Amino acid sequence: MDLAERDGTGPRTNLSLARDLRTLGLGAGDTVLLHSSLRSLGWVCGGPVAVVQAFLDVLGPAGTLVVPAFATENRDPARWAGPEIPASWWPRIRDSLPPYDPRLTPCRALGIIPETVRCWPGARRSPHPQTSFAAIGARAEALMSRHDLASELGEESPLAALEAAGARIVLLGVGFDRCTAFHLAEYRLPWRTPRDNACVMTTPAGRAWVPYRGVLLDAGDFAALGADLERTRTVTVGSVGSARARLLELPAAVAFARDWLADRRRSPGEASTNAIRMPGDGLR
Structure with a gap:
């Protein structure tokens, strides 16, 4: 490691990022749910591919890397965020929005690192048409195998499998x-507020909006x-490249x-803001 790398002015590489991840506390065989910002790392030689490779190098063949791979636009356009989609377009969008395909539907809205994981050779993706996850590694198939339509981020989703x-x-x-895992805790509150939803899927009868x-x-x-x-003091905080990084245990985080x-939420749906948000997603 040269002086430029030590003082933070040099490029980040897969080797330097792997070193930082090990210093943070990651190790071989870990199963990791990653939320990330590529920009926060500074200039990375190799971009998102180098970041993913750094994680895989640290986790080794027995480890598994998991990312949210949400298809954020696979819902009624009336619920999309932003004024750039006028209401006059909604009927045409409803008629033409492509159905979810785990092989093809991008998750670029969550960032380039999740999209890189989704496209990685051998990656597995859960079947949920809105809130899927993608994984690479030894446990990828098992963790991604079940994701029920009505359990977006609940007990029959990869989040519960990751906890186990x-x-x-x-x-x-x-x-x-x-931190998407906090949503699993919401499913375990004494109250839950139902919400009607729908997505575009390929059914035996062809393309269709499927309500749930x-x-x-x-x-x-x-x-x-x-x-x-x-x-x-159960969260480890450190630096990975130029980024502030946090490492925490998923089961303990969900329990807390x-x-x-x-x-703190004394009535169904009560929180610190009136806007309903999900990580990596727009206004709900």
Whole structure:
């Protein structure tokens, strides 16, 4: 490692990022749910491919790398974020939106690192048409195998499988508002508010909008939740490249979130903001 790399002015490489990840506490055989910002790392030689390779080098053949791979636009356009889609377009969008295909539907809205994982040779993706995950590694097939339509981020989703596997979470240059695992805790609250949803899928009869009943989820208070979790000193904080990185245990984080949310949300759907948000997603 030369002086430029030590003082942070040199390029980040897969080797330097792997070194930083090991220093953070990752090791061979870990199963990791990654939330990330490529820009936060500084200039990376090889871009997102080098980042993914760094994780795979650290995790080794027995480890598994998992990312959210949400198809954020596979829902009614009336619920899309932003004014750039006028209401007059909605009927045509409803008629022509392509159905979810785990091989083809991109997740670029969540960032280039998740999209790189999704496209990686041998990657597996869960079958949910809106809130899928993608994985590379030894446990990829098992972790991605079940993802029920009505369990977007619940008990029959990869999040619960990751919890059972004792997975770890890495927040790489992003905050706790992007910590998808906290949503699993929402499913375990004493109350749940149903929400009607629909997505485009390929059915035996062809392309169709498929309705289902999910759960109203809200990440509006996740930043405050995460700050309190960090105060318990169970979160490891360090630097990976130029990014501030956090490493935490997924089962413990979900358990803490469940108690925290049950204590602070006193009525169904109540949170710190009126906007319903999910990590990596627009306004719901």
